[in-house]
Amino acid sequence: xxxxxxxxxxxxxxxxxxxxxxxxxxxxxxxxxxxxxxxxxxxxxxxxxxxxxxxxxxxxxxxxxxxxxxxxxxxxxxxxxxxxxxxxxxxxxxxxxxxxxxxxxxxxxxxxxxxxxxxxxxxxxxxxxxxxxxxxxxxxxxxxxxxxxxxxxxxxxxxxxxxxxxxxxxxxxxxxxxxxxxxxxxxxxxxxxxxxxxxxxxxxxxxxxxxxxxxxxxxxxxxxxxxxxxxxxxxxxxxxxxxxxxxxxxxxxxxxxxxxxxxxxxxxxxxxxxxxxxxxxxxxxxxxxxxxxxxxxxxxxxxxxxxxxxxxxxxxxxxx
Numbered sequence: 001x002x003x004x005x006x007x008x009x010x011x012x013x014x015x016x017x018x019x020x021x022x023x024x025x026x027x028x029x030x031x032x033x034x035x036x037x038x039x040x041x042x043x044x045x046x047x048x049x050x051x052x053x054x055x056x057x058x059x060x061x062x063x064x065x066x067x068x069x070x071x072x073x074x075x076x077x078x079x080x081x082x083x084x085x086x087x088x089x090x091x092x093x094x095x096x097x098x099x100x101x102x103x104x105x106x107x108x109x110x111x112x113x114x115x116x117x118x119x120x121x122x123x124x125x126x127x128x129x130x131x132x133x134x135x136x137x138x139x140x141x142x143x144x145x146x147x148x149x150x151x152x153x154x155x156x157x158x159x160x161x162x163x164x165x166x167x168x169x170x171x172x173x174x175x176x177x178x179x180x181x182x183x184x185x186x187x188x189x190x191x192x193x194x195x196x197x198x199x200x201x202x203x204x205x206x207x208x209x210x211x212x213x214x215x216x217x218x219x220x221x222x223x224x225x226x227x228x229x230x231x232x233x234x235x236x237x238x239x240x241x242x243x244x245x246x247x248x249x250x251x252x253x254x255x256x257x258x259x260x261x262x263x264x265x266x267x268x269x270x271x272x273x274x275x276x277x278x279x280x281x282x283x284x285x286x287x288x289x290x291x292x293x294x295x296x297x298x299x300x301x302x303x304x305x306x307x308x309x310x311x312x313x314x315x316x317x318x319x320x
Contacts, residue, residue: 009307010036010064012275012300014252016285020046022057030061032295033302036310037066037281040123041078048082048121055122066281066313071118071126073110074143079121084113089130092156093147104159111163119168125313127216127252128164129157131173131206132180140185150205158210170213170313172252176231176241178203179218190230190263191220200225207245213313214250215241217279219258229277233264238278250309253279257287271298280306 014037017026029035038058045051055067069078074088092110096103118126131153132138134145146156161171177200182191193200200222207215217231217238226234232253241247253274256267264273267290274282284291 009302009304010066010281010310011302012036012280012282012306013271013291013294014039014066014068014281014283015291016041017044018288020044020050020054022054022061027061029291029295030058030065034295034298034300036064036302036307037068039283039285040067040069041285042080045079048079051079051121051123059122066125066310067123068125068127069118069123070128071114071123072128072130072144073114076144079118083117086110086114088143089146089156090134090143093134093145093152096147096152096156100155103156107156107159108163108166111160111165112167113163115164115167115169125170125172125214126164127172127174127214129160129171129173130175131157131210132175132178133203135180137183138180138185139183141180145180150202154206154209157206161210161212171210172214172216172250173207173210173212174216175218175220175254176207176215177218177222177237179220182220191218193220193222194224195222196224197222204245207241207247212247212249214252215247216252216254217241219254221263229273230263232279233270233273233277235277242278248309250280250306250313251278253282255283255285257285257290267294268298271300275300280309 011034013035015029015035016039058065058067070076071078073086077086092103092107095106114126130144132141132145133150133153134148146153164171182193184191219230219232221230226236231237256270256274264270271282271294
């Protein structure tokens with residue numbers, strides 16, 4: 001790679017595109033200095049060949065763009081035809097009940113397959129694993145969670161993370177500090193968790209004990225910790241993550257176009273609030289008009305320290 005492609009730091013925004021190829025407007029947006037990443041959805045995928053061509057064009061456009069995807073397995077697998085069909089994480093928890101060693105072996109293999117197949121197509125990073133505890137209350141989490149018991153979640157997610165690393169990819173724990181207790185779907189509503197910080201310690205154990213490269217906070221209000229802000233927008237929760245837990249990786253916002261993010265106002269208020277609270281990279285998805293407004297009106301900029309953290313997430317052969 002030539003030096004000029006590395007001269008631009010990854011910006012703090014991660015945006016999306018409409019289809020399987022870039023449009024002229026999208027190419028212009030991806031060149032904007034505020035943009036540091038692109039998240040892919042199922043609509044952006046047709047085949048491994050098409051995906052490789054798309055990611056190659058994106059990397060050629062700007063080498064400092066992180067290409068990410070939600071590719072967990074089960075309901076949340078964006079690339080299907082031509083990819084291994086990955087089971088939901090709950091299935092690994094069910095195997096654990098019969099044979100913990102077998103569950104760990106399968107979780108490690110699943111992580112490797114997930115990472116290796118995506119990396120072979122030019123994707124840098126997947127937002128996985130889900131670390132929420134399976135309380136049986138949250139339909140949006142549901143079988144995306146490994147297990148109810150935190151020690152099992154830690155063991156299985158740890159094996160998955162080992163597999164991801166072997167396949168060339170980092171990990172992103174979500175949804176900090178825990179989305180499994182609330183019933184409302186934060187894509188559609190604003191969930192409120194009434195539990196105390198002491199009661200949340202079980203949910204927090206995976207974040208304390210796993211070697212995570214990134215964390216995604218929840219669009220959930222934990223009323224007894226911060227009654228005004230969701231974890232994504234809460235300086236209290238970001239400080240807790242950094243100072244109490246000691247996390248030094250990348251913090252991604254969840255999608256700022258979700259209903260759970262509406263508590264702080266319009267899109268400019270959401271971007272500013274998430275960035276000020278401590279999110280290193282801000283996801284803005286399925287809202288092209290909002291992206292255009294942010295790129296035109298927001299006064300944010302790339303920060304060297306945050307950009308350096310983001311740079312650690314690139315696949316090793318693409319390390320900035």
